[in-house]
Amino acid sequence: MGMTMTQKILASHAGLDQVSAGQLIRAKVDLVLGNDITAPVAIIEFEKAGIETVFDRDKIALVMDHFTPNKDIKAAEQCKLVRTFARKHQITNFFDVGKVGVEHALLPELGLVKPGDLIIGADSHTCTYGALGAFSTGVGSTDMAAGMATGLCWLKVPTAMRFVITGKLKPWVSGKDVILQIIGMTGVDGALYQSMEFTGEGLNSLTMEDRLCMANMAIEAGAKNGIFEYDDKTAQFAKEHNCADWTIYKADADAEYTKTFEIDLSIIEPTVSLPHLPENAKPVSEVGEITIDQAVIGSCTNGRIEDLRAAAKIFEGRQVHENVRCIVIPATQKIMLQAIEEGLVKTFIDAGCAVSTPTCGPCLGGHMGILAKGERAVATTNRNFVGRMGHTGSEVYLSSPAVAAASAIAGKLVTPESVLGGKA
Numbered sequence: 001m002g003m004t005m006t007q008k009i010l011a012s013h014a015g016l017d018q019v020s021a022g023q024l025i026r027a028k029v030d031l032v033l034g035n036d037i038t039a040p041v042a043i044i045e046f047e048k049a050g051i052e053t054v055f056d057r058d059k060i061a062l063v064m065d066h067f068t069p070n071k072d073i074k075a076a077e078q079c080k081l082v083r084t085f086a087r088k089h090q091i092t093n094f095f096d097v098g099k100v101g102v103e104h105a106l107l108p109e110l111g112l113v114k115p116g117d118l119i120i121g122a123d124s125h126t127c128t129y130g131a132l133g134a135f136s137t138g139v140g141s142t143d144m145a146a147g148m149a150t151g152l153c154w155l156k157v158p159t160a161m162r163f164v165i166t167g168k169l170k171p172w173v174s175g176k177d178v179i180l181q182i183i184g185m186t187g188v189d190g191a192l193y194q195s196m197e198f199t200g201e202g203l204n205s206l207t208m209e210d211r212l213c214m215a216n217m218a219i220e221a222g223a224k225n226g227i228f229e230y231d232d233k234t235a236q237f238a239k240e241h242n243c244a245d246w247t248i249y250k251a252d253a254d255a256e257y258t259k260t261f262e263i264d265l266s267i268i269e270p271t272v273s274l275p276h277l278p279e280n281a282k283p284v285s286e287v288g289e290i291t292i293d294q295a296v297i298g299s300c301t302n303g304r305i306e307d308l309r310a311a312a313k314i315f316e317g318r319q320v321h322e323n324v325r326c327i328v329i330p331a332t333q334k335i336m337l338q339a340i341e342e343g344l345v346k347t348f349i350d351a352g353c354a355v356s357t358p359t360c361g362p363c364l365g366g367h368m369g370i371l372a373k374g375e376r377a378v379a380t381t382n383r384n385f386v387g388r389m390g391h392t393g394s395e396v397y398l399s400s401p402a403v404a405a406a407s408a409i410a411g412k413l414v415t416p417e418s419v420l421g422g423k424a
Contacts, residue, residue: 001018001020001254001256002251002252002253002254002255002256003018003019003251003252003255004160004195004197004251004252004255004256004257005133005195005197005227005229005249005250005251006135006157006158006160006195006197006224006225006227007019007020007021007157007160007195007255008249008250008251008252009116009117009118009134009135009249010025010027010118010135010155010157011025012116012247012249013027013028013029013030013118013135014026014027014028015028019157020157021157021158021159021160022156022157022159023156023157024154024155024156024157025154025155025156025157026152026153026154026155027118027152027153027155028118028151028152029059029118029119029120029147029151029152029153030059030113030117030118030119031059031060031061031107031113031117031119031120032059032060032061032119032120032121032144032147032148032151033060033061033062033063033103033107033119033120033121033122033123033126033144034060034061034063034082034121034122034141034144035062035063035064035065035066035103035122035123036063036064036065036066036067036068036075036078036079037066037067037078038122038123038141038144039062039082039085039122039141039144040078040081040082041122041141041142042122042141042142042144042145042148043081043082043085043145044081045141045145046085046145046148046149049145049149051149053089054089054148054149055147055148055149055150055151056151057089057090057091057092058092058093059151060089060091060092060093060148061093061094061095061103061107061112062082062085062086062091062093062094062095063095063100063101063103063106063107064079064082064083064095064096064097064100065095065100065101065102065103065106065358065359065360066359066360066364066366067079067359067360067366067367068096068097068100068359069097069357069359071366071367079096082094083096093110093112097357098333099333100332100333100358100359101331101332101333101334101335101358102298102299102300102303102331102332102358102359102360103121103123103300104123104125104126104128104129104212104216104300105212105300105303105304105331105332105335106331106332107129108128108129108131108132108212108237108241109241109332109334109335110241111238111241111242111243111244113129113132113134113136113243114132114134114238114243114244114246115132115133115230115234115238115246115247115248115249116133116134116246116247116248116249117129117132117134117135117136117246118134118135118136119134119135119136119137120136120137120138120139120143120144120147120153121136121137121138121139121144122138122139122140122141122143122144123138124138124219125138125216125217125219125300125301125382126138126139127215127216127218127223127224127225127226128212128215128216128300129215130215130218130225130226130227130228131208131211131212131214131215131216131226131228132228132234132237132238133227133228133229133230133234133248133249134227135225135227136225137155137224137225138219139153156193158193158194158195158224158225159193159194159195159256159257159258160194160195160196160197160255160256160257160258161186161191161194161195161196161197161223161257161258161259161260161261162197162199162257162259162260162261163182163196163197163198163199163200163260163261163263164199164200164202164260164261164262164263165198165199165200165201165202165203165205165206165263165265166200166201166202166262166263166264166265167202167205167264167265167266167267168202168205168265168266169205169206169210169265169266169268170266170268170269172270172310172400172402172415172416172417173265173268173269173270173400174209174210174213174310174400174401174402175206175207175209175210175211175212175213175214176210176213176214176271176301176302176380176398176399176400176401177268177269177270177400177403178206178210178214178263178265178268179213179214179217179220180217180271180272180273180278180281180398180399181263181268181271181281182214182221182261182263183217183220183221183273183278183279183281184271184273184279184280184281184282185261186221186222186279187221187279188220188221188222188277188278188279189221189222190221190222191218191221191222191223192222192223193222193224194222194223194224194258195223195224195225195226195227196218196221196223196225196226196227197226197227197228197229197251197257198211198214198226198227198228198229199228199229199251200262200263202263202264202265203228203229203231203233204231204233205265206233206265207233207306208233208234208237209304209305209306209307211228211233212304213302214226214228215227215228216300216301216382217278217301217382220278220279220382220383221279229250229251230248230249230250269283269284269285269415270285270399270400270402270403270415270416271283271284271399271400271403272284272287272378272397272398272399272403272413273384273397273398273399274287274397275384275386275395275396275397276384276385276386276388276395276396277384277385278382278383278384278398284399284403284413284414284415285415287413289412290376290397290412290413291323291376291411291412292324292376292377292378292397292407292408292411292412292413293323293324293325293371293375293376293377294324294325294326294327294369294371294375294376294377294378294379295320295324295325295326295327295377295378295379295404295405295407295408296326296327296329296362296363296369296377296378296379296380296381296389296404297311297326297327297328297329297353297379297380297401297404297405298327298328298329298330298331298356298361298380298381299329299331299360299363299379299380299381299382300331300360300363300382301380301381301382302380302381302400302401303329303330303331303335303358303380304331304335305330305335305338305339307380307400307401308328308330308335308339308344308401309342309344310400310401310402310405311328311348311401311402311404311405312343312344312347312348312405314402314405314406314409314416314419314420315347315348315350315351315353315405315408315409316347316351318351318409318419319351319352319409320351320352320353320408320409321408321409321410321411322411323411324408324411325354325369326348326351326352326353326354326405326408327353327354327355327356327361327362327368327369328348328353328354328355328356329355329356329357329358329359329361329362329368330355330356330358331358332358333358335358336357336358351409353408356368362377362379362381362389362390363379363381363382363383363388363389364383364388364389365387365388365389365390369389370389370390370391371389371390371391371394371395371396372390372391372394373391373392373393373394374391374393374394375390375391375394375395376394376395376396376397377389377394377395377396377397378396378397378398378399378403378404378407378408378413379396379397379398379399380398380399380400380401380404381396381398382398383396383398384396384397384398397413399413402416403415403416406418406419406420
């Protein structure tokens with residue numbers, strides 16, 4: 001029986017020739033990830049068990065990104081706990097204020113994740129790295145503790161859904177619009193504990209930023225992981241980011257899928273997900289008159305340089321609406337520096353935006369943009385659950401950076417074309 005991309009990676013890391021859906025395996029991990037919210041719980045369990053050493057100090061990444069720079073005393077205490085652990089065990093990949101970035105943007109940027117890897121992280125959006133042809137998935141903090149101690153994890157081999165991508169994206173349409181449309185099709189549990197595998201000639205139209213965004217949001221369809229077929233763009237990204245030797249896994253021709261969807265990129269429009277679920281996806285042109293109070297451009301989904309360039313192109317020579325607060329958050333220090341050097345930060349500030357140091361911040365209602373009761377935000381983040389960005393009486397509309405920027409200018413949800421007058 002043939003295997004999917006995911007099943008081949010899992011078989012290899014479990015030391016098996018073959019695995020099948022539903023099989024329980026114990027697999028070696030290439031990287032264990034934690035952040036300032038999830039790592040403290042893992043560290044406490046690690047130490048409670050009396051474990052004295054980590055399995056490999058080079059294969060653990062601890063990223064202080066959610067509540068940093070520390071928003072309050074509790075956040076400071078959590079970071080101190082992780083900082084102390086990292087120093088004690090001489091963790092190579094510890095990232096704190098000044099060197100930090102939003103974890104799922106930072107690790108690919110540094111070449112710490114590569115094609116064919118098996119990565120677990122105590123954060124649900126760890127599935128981001130599937131953009132590189134890796135198997136990556138979120139786990140609980142106790143699983144993270146076990147991973148740090150042993151370098152192993154237990155996994156149930158998932159079934160898979162195949163998404164055959166065709167066509168080319170229209171101007172001002174991005175991977176964010178594509179994945180919102182897909183989640184609208186599947187629902188938030190339509191891919192529950194399955195692998196979402198992306199293939200097809202249409203991948204040529206998707207940049208690595210698009211793919212990272214789409215893999216990131218596989219969890220919003222309930223998936224165990226999202227993974228893209230390895231191609232020339234994958235290889236180029238891995239080389240440019242100094243990845244070490246990697247392994248390519250491709251699905252067998254007779255691999256089994258529970259469903260196959262064909263996604264024609266050419267018919268996708270700028271899209272938004274209405275409160276309070278990512279599956280509530282509609283073309284922006286169909287949502288009607290929805291005024292907003294805040295726009296957020298950033299996060300592990302859409303805080304990369306390509307995202308900032310798209311937003312800056314729309315802001316150039318224009319102003320944020322007088323009733324809107326717009327917050328721009330580059331995902332890493334490198335992206336921040338590049339945005340400064342390219343003049344993007346000046347464009348944002350001239351337009352009336354606030355530009356933040358890299359942080360998850362408002363995405364999870366942490367800090368840097370909390371919403372009051374009755375307020376609405378358009379955000380390039382990945383979740384819009386009740387109370388996600390503040391008060392339970394607030395609303396979050398998910399969108400691409402282009403839609404968020406255009407809406408910040410208009411003071412309401414609009415397409416980029418409506419602000420640009422049809423200019424590409």
